[in-house]
Amino acid sequence: MSGVRQVVGMTGDEAVAHAVKLVNPDVVAAYPITPQTIIVERYSDFVNNGEVDTSFISVESEHSAMSACVGASLTGARVFTATASAGLALMYEILYVASGMRCPIVLAVANRAFSAPINIHGECTDQLVCRDASWVSLFGESAQEAYDETILSFKIAEHPDVMLPAMFGIEGFIVTHALERVETLSKQQVEDFIPASRMVRDRFCPDENKTFGSLVLQDYYMEIKRQQEEAMQNAYKVTKDAMQEFSEMSGRKMEIIEKYQLEDADYAFVSYGATAGNAKAVVDRLRAKGEKVGALKIRLFRPFPSLDIFQALSGIKAATILDRSATFGSPGTIVQTDIASALYGKENVPSLHGYINGLGGRVLTLPEIEEVYEISKEYNNIGMTSTTDWVGYRK
Amino acid sequence: MTKEVPEEFSRWTKEKWGSSQLPMGGTVPYHTAYGYKTGDWSAFKAIIDKEKCISCMNCYYYCPDSAIIMDDDLKAECDMAFCKGCGICSKHCPADAIEMRRVTR
Numbered sequence: 001m002s003g004v005r006q007v008v009g010m011t012g013d014e015a016v017a018h019a020v021k022l023v024n025p026d027v028v029a030a031y032p033i034t035p036q037t038i039i040v041e042r043y044s045d046f047v048n049n050g051e052v053d054t055s056f057i058s059v060e061s062e063h064s065a066m067s068a069c070v071g072a073s074l075t076g077a078r079v080f081t082a083t084a085s086a087g088l089a090l091m092y093e094i095l096y097v098a099s100g101m102r103c104p105i106v107l108a109v110a111n112r113a114f115s116a117p118i119n120i121h122g123e124c125t126d127q128l129v130c131r132d133a134s135w136v137s138l139f140g141e142s143a144q145e146a147y148d149e150t151i152l153s154f155k156i157a158e159h160p161d162v163m164l165p166a167m168f169g170i171e172g173f174i175v176t177h178a179l180e181r182v183e184t185l186s187k188q189q190v191e192d193f194i195p196a197s198r199m200v201r202d203r204f205c206p207d208e209n210k211t212f213g214s215l216v217l218q219d220y221y222m223e224i225k226r227q228q229e230e231a232m233q234n235a236y237k238v239t240k241d242a243m244q245e246f247s248e249m250s251g252r253k254m255e256i257i258e259k260y261q262l263e264d265a266d267y268a269f270v271s272y273g274a275t276a277g278n279a280k281a282v283v284d285r286l287r288a289k290g291e292k293v294g295a296l297k298i299r300l301f302r303p304f305p306s307l308d309i310f311q312a313l314s315g316i317k318a319a320t321i322l323d324r325s326a327t328f329g330s331p332g333t334i335v336q337t338d339i340a341s342a343l344y345g346k347e348n349v350p351s352l353h354g355y356i357n358g359l360g361g362r363v364l365t366l367p368e369i370e371e372v373y374e375i376s377k378e379y380n381n382i383g384m385t386s387t388t389d390w391v392g393y394r395k
Numbered sequence: 396m397t398k399e400v401p402e403e404f405s406r407w408t409k410e411k412w413g414s415s416q417l418p419m420g421g422t423v424p425y426h427t428a429y430g431y432k433t434g435d436w437s438a439f440k441a442i443i444d445k446e447k448c449i450s451c452m453n454c455y456y457y458c459p460d461s462a463i464i465m466d467d468d469l470k471a472e473c474d475m476a477f478c479k480g481c482g483i484c485s486k487h488c489p490a491d492a493i494e495m496r497r498v499t500r
Contacts, residue, residue: 100420202418208421210423210424212422213421214421214423220417222414223412223414226414
C-alpha cells in the first residue's frame with residue numbers, strides 16, 4: 001500500500017542501514033570508519049538479531065572489504081558495503097576491479113575530508129575523485145535522499161544494461177549524524193521495486209569452466225574497457241527511468257537534477273549534496289529581495305547529465321557553483337570543470353563561477369553565500385566567463 | 396574439466412571479437428586455473444630426489460602454484476605443467492632433496 005506513509009526520525013547513517021535492511025542483500029563486507037560507522041554497526045545489529053539473511057563479513061581493511069565484495073558479487077550475490085575518506089582511498093584500487101569485472105556492488109559513502117591534516121568532517125572530495133572508476137555516482141542532500149538512493153542504487157547497478165557498481169554519498173556529520181524526518185517504505189514496496197535476485201551473466205562457481213580477472217593485454221583491453229563506457233552511457237537512461245519509477249512508488253519526486261525556481265531566473269546556484277539545501281534557502285532570501293535567482297542540484301554525478309544541465313542553465317547569465325571539494329592547480333572546481341565541458345561551444349549559456357568551500361566540515365553561512373552570489377554577478381558584469389575562488393577561509 | 400577449447404573462445408580469438416561481442420568484463424569461457432598449463436614460463440625447475448625425501452610435505456604446502464603432488468609412497472613429485480621455478484620448495488626442504496636446475500631451451 002503506497003498510500004500509507006510511515007514517518008520515522010533517523011540520522012542519515014541509520015536511514016541507509018534501514019534501507020539496506022529492506023533490500024536484504026546476500027553479503028555485506030565492511031570495515032568501520034567515521035562517519036560511516038553507524039551504517040555497518042546498525043546493520044550488524046540486524047544480522048545478529050536475525051532480522052536479515054545477510055552474511056556479514058568482518059574484514060581487516062577497506063581494501064579487503066571491497067575485495068570480499070568483488071568475490072561475493074562474482075558468485076551472483078547481491079552485495080553492499082560502506083566507507084568514507086581514507087577508507088574509500090584504500091578501496092580505490094579495487095573500485096576499478098569491481099567495475100572492470102562488472103560487479104554491481106552498492107557502496108554508501110559518508111563523504112569526509114582527506115588527511116592531512118586529519119579531519120573527520122564533511123567534504124565530498126573522496127567520492128568526486130572516484131569519478132573515473134566507472135562507478136555510477138550519486139549524491140544525496142538529506143537522510144531521506146540517503147534512504148531513497150540506497151534502494152535506487154541496487155536497481156541501477158543490477159540493471160542488465162548497466163551491471164556496474166554504484167556509490168552514493170551523504171556528507172559526514174551534516175547528513176550522516178543529523179536526526180531528520182524520513183518517510184520509510186514497506187518491505188513489499190522494496191520487493192516490488194527490486195527483483196528478488198539479481199541478473200547474473202557469468203557465475204563464479206567451481207562447476208563452470210570460466211576464468212575471471214584474466215590477464216588482458218594490448219589486443220583486447222580496450223574492447224573490455226569500451227564495454228564499461230557503453231554500460232555507463234546506458235546507466236543514464238536506466239537512472240532516469242528508475243527515478244521515475246521510484247517517484248511513482250514512493251510519492252516523492254526524484255530527478256537526476258533538481259531545479260528550484262529556475263524557470264524565470266537570471267542567476268543560478270549549482271550544488272550537490274547537503275550544500276543544495278543552503279543554496280535553496282539563499283534563493284528564498286534573495287527572491288524576497290527581488291533577485292531573479294534559482295538553484296540547480298545535481299544528484300547524478302556519474303554518468304554526468306550534461307544535456308540536462310545544459311538545458312537547465314540555458315538562458316541563465318551567471319552560475320555560482322558551490323563545490324564542497326578540494327582540488328589544487330585545476331582549471332576549476334571538480335564539478336565546475338565538468339559543467340564547463342558540458343556547456344562548451346553552446347550558445348546562451350551562463351558564465352561559470354566556481355567556489356571551493358566548506359572543506360573539512362567548515363560551514364559556509366547563508367550571508368556568506370549571498371556575498372559569493374554578489375561576487376559572481378560582479379565577475380559576470382565585467383565579462384569574466386569563468387572564475388574559480390576559495391571562499392569561507394581566513395586570509 | 397574441459398580439455399578442448401570451447402567453440403565460443405576459439406571463435407573469439409580467431410575472429411578477433413570486438414566490444415559488442417566479447418563476454419562482459421573479460422570473463423574467459425575456457426578453464427579454471429587448473430586448465431592453464433603455465434609451467435613453460437620457468438627459468439628453473441625443481442628436481443626432486445625421492446631417495447632423500449622425508450615426506451614432511453613442507454614443499455606441498457609452500458608451493459604457490461600447487462605444483463607439488465605427493466605420490467602413493469608419500470614422496471614429493473613436481474608437476475612440470477605448473478612449476479614456475481620459484482625455488483620456494485627447495486629453500487624449505489629440510490632434507491635438501493630439491494635441486495633447482497636451470498632450464499635450457
